[in-house]
Amino acid sequence: MTKNIARLPGPAGSTRQWQRRAACRETDGDLFYHPAGERGADHDARDSRAKRVCARCPVREHCLAFSLRTRETYGVWGGLTEEERHALLSRARRRSGHRTPA
Numbered sequence: 582m583t584k585n586i587a588r589l590p591g592p593a594g595s596t597r598q599w600q601r602r603a604a605c606r607e608t609d610g611d612l613f614y615h616p617a618g619e620r621g622a623d624h625d626a627r628d629s630r631a632k633r634v635c636a637r638c639p640v641r642e643h644c645l646a647f648s649l650r651t652r653e654t655y656g657v658w659g660g661l662t663e664e665e666r667h668a669l670l671s672r673a674r675r676r677s678g679h680r681t682p683a
């Protein structure tokens with residue numbers, strides 16, 4: 582199974598171009614999303630394998646920007662896990678002075 586790109590942007594515009602060049606299109610899509618209950622070393626090993634695909638992907642920056650813009654909830658996108666993207670967005674919010682209501 583290749584990565585599910587159904588959640589990527591629609592067919593209009595230049596974003597479609599980067600999707601066509603995605604390295605993960607030729608890869609097992611399960612690699613990028615952790616199955617329910619996956620923990621510990623298995624979780625880390627799968628994320629690492631996914632990140633290795635991203636590291637050689639010619640559209641990694643486009644993918645990461647897209648996933649951050651759309652607040653993609655799950656999976657490895659642009660070489661970052663969901664936890665890493667969440668941390669990146671949180672740091673950016675703090676730097677911009679945004680405060681989350683208590």
Ligand code: SF4
Binds near residue numbers: 603604635639660
């Ligand atoms: S950066 Fe990773 S997830 Fe994004 S398109 Fe490339 S291979 Fe796929």
